Amino acid sequence: MLxxxxxxxxxxxxFVLKACAGIGSLILGKQVHSSVVKIGFxxxxxxxxxMVHMYCCCGGGVEFAQKVFDEMPxxxxxxxxxxxxxxxxxxxxxxxxxxxxxxxxxxxxxDEVTMVSVLSACAxxxxxxxxxxxESYIExxxxxxxxxxxxxxxxxFAKCGxxxxxxxxxxxxxxxxxxxxxxxxxxxxxxxRGSEAVSLFEEMREGGMVPDDVVFIGLLSACSHSGxxxxxxxxxxxxxxDFGIVAKIEHYGCVVDLLSRAGLVKEALDFVQKMPIEPxxxxxRTLVTACRAYGELNLGESITKQLIKNEPMHDSNxxxxxxxxxKSFRWEKxxxxxxxxxKRGMQKIPGSTKIELDNEIYEFVAGDKTHNHYKEIYExxxxxxxxxxxxxxxxxxxxxxxxxxxxDKEDALNRHSEKLAIAFALMKTPPRTPIRIVKNLRVxxxxxxxxxxxxxxxxxxxxxxxxxxFHHVRDGKCSCxxxx
DNA sequence: GTAGGGTTAG
Numbered sequence: 447m448l449x450x451x452x453x454x455x456x457x458x459x460x461f462v463l464k465a466c467a468g469i470g471s472l473i474l475g476k477q478v479h480s481s482v483v484k485i486g487f488x489x490x491x492x493x494x495x496x497m498v499h500m501y502c503c504c505g506g507g508v509e510f511a512q513k514v515f516d517e518m519p520x521x522x523x524x525x526x527x528x529x530x531x532x533x534x535x536x537x538x539x540x541x542x543x544x545x546x547x548x549x550x551x552x553x554x555x556x557d558e559v560t561m562v563s564v565l566s567a568c569a570x571x572x573x574x575x576x577x578x579x580x581e582s583y584i585e586x587x588x589x590x591x592x593x594x595x596x597x598x599x600x601x602x603f604a605k606c607g608x609x610x611x612x613x614x615x616x617x618x619x620x621x622x623x624x625x626x627x628x629x630x631x632x633x634x635x636x637x638x639r640g641s642e643a644v645s646l647f648e649e650m651r652e653g654g655m656v657p658d659d660v661v662f663i664g665l666l667s668a669c670s671h672s673g674x675x676x677x678x679x680x681x682x683x684x685x686x687x688d689f690g691i692v693a694k695i696e697h698y699g700c701v702v703d704l705l706s707r708a709g710l711v712k713e714a715l716d717f718v719q720k721m722p723i724e725p726x727x728x729x730x731r732t733l734v735t736a737c738r739a740y741g742e743l744n745l746g747e748s749i750t751k752q753l754i755k756n757e758p759m760h761d762s763n764x765x766x767x768x769x770x771x772x773k774s775f776r777w778e779k780x781x782x783x784x785x786x787x788x789k790r791g792m793q794k795i796p797g798s799t800k801i802e803l804d805n806e807i808y809e810f811v812a813g814d815k816t817h818n819h820y821k822e823i824y825e826x827x828x829x830x831x832x833x834x835x836x837x838x839x840x841x842x843x844x845x846x847x848x849x850x851x852x853x854d855k856e857d858a859l860n861r862h863s864e865k866l867a868i869a870f871a872l873m874k875t876p877p878r879t880p881i882r883i884v885k886n887l888r889v890x891x892x893x894x895x896x897x898x899x900x901x902x903x904x905x906x907x908x909x910x911x912x913x914x915x916f917h918h919v920r921d922g923k924c925s926c927x928x929x930x
Numbered sequence: 931g932t933a934g935g936g937t938t939a940g
Contacts, residue, residue: 490932499934524933595935595936596936664937
């Protein structure tokens with residue numbers, strides 16, 4: 447078009463920019479951007495909005511999106527939504543929420559699309575108080591509750607730990623789509639309420655809703671988190687037989703997890719070897735986790751060594767191998783793993799725990815001393831340790847990666863981010879109120895055990911979200927039934 | 931005649 451000397455008009459560019467967003471090419475997007483500037487349509491709000499969106503969809507483009515957004519002569523709710531949504535999709539949830547606060551100051555009225563992205567950011571952060579505030583904001587400002595917004599609310603409540611509220615919203619909403627059903631089923635799965643997920647799926651079918659591949663991922667993961675092996679198998683078969691859905695790697699992954707958690711390690715291995723798609727490293731790691739839990743240490747060792755060959759810079763492979771050696775008391779080998787990691791200049795991704803108190807999100811990492819009240823927090827951690835031991839807690843020192851003596855290992859465990867966050871919560875919240883924390887990784891065996899003792903000793907319900915699922919810990923027992 | 935949004939294995 448440009449070569450023919452035909453000038454695009456302001457209606458042309460949004461289409462072109464949308465195409466760039468679809469391709470995700472930053473280079474192409476920048477070319478179109480310069481053409482927009484040359485012709486002088488960079489002052490048109492529609493063009494600018496699509497440009498923000500385009501940059502958000504191209505790898506490495508958020509900064510450019512923010513720049514375009516900042517320099518727009520005029521912005522409306524679409525501009526703000528594009529930018530907030532961009533941050534939310536990239537997992538830059540704190541930035542998304544921060545921008546929403548700026549939006550409120552700017553005087554531009556958020557609409558239902560804006561709120562969907564804000565809720566998605568809350569869900570990612572696991573920030574229940576913030577999420578509840580957003581819900582009340584939606585009510586107060588009378589933001590229309592379209593289906594997508596209801597779905598986002600359901601997803602947010604489930605991911606922030608209040609799955610009963612998610613269920614209630616689901617029950618009360620009109621015009622449920624497959625996404626609504628999926629959100630609530632995935633919610634149940636995360637909270638270990640597998641049989642309710644199964645009932646919901648059956649109810650969905652009775653209503654005539656046709657399942658898709660995504661809802662099956664939710665359903666299968668619900669079965670595996672609740673040990674429903676029979677049901678899981680049945681649904682996996684039914685998926686292709688009754689609904690013509692071709693199983694993807696995620697579905698195979700769910701089945702591997704289903705068998706693994708149930709202790710059927712040989713069957714899981716057999717399944718992996720026979721599956722028609724090339725297994726990925728996620729599948730192999732699932733299997734190794736089961737090997738560790740069920741004492742198949744030689745198998746676990748050989749798979750993990752292969753994983754390290756394939757992905758030498760992936761820290762969790764080394765952590766798995768180290769844990770397998772600890773479990774079989776092969777301390778020299780364990781030390782060796784640590785040395786290899788150091789030699790390759792690798793560090794374990796630091797575990798962190800977030801907690802929301804008085805409208806503020808606090809984040810702790812192991813051994814954190816950046817917090818204002820860290821001295822009091824460590825005193826509380828020590829007190830917690832004494833109380834827990836009195837109640838029968840024994841530290842699980844074998845999972846400490848470092849090669850230090852037992853006492854230091856115990857010390858290292860006590861400085862894990864979960865324990866710091868819980869100590870802080872015990873100090874700052876009224877007795878008997880639930881404590882909600884969000885971990886970025888899988889919770890370690892020692893913190894899991896410690897949490898159970900703390901719930902009993904301090905008479906607190908502890909709701910803990912880790913990378914994979916929720917743990918509702920109450921009176922010394924956890925909803926995951928100690929398999930996670 | 932143009933623009934932004936919801937669910938997905940571990």
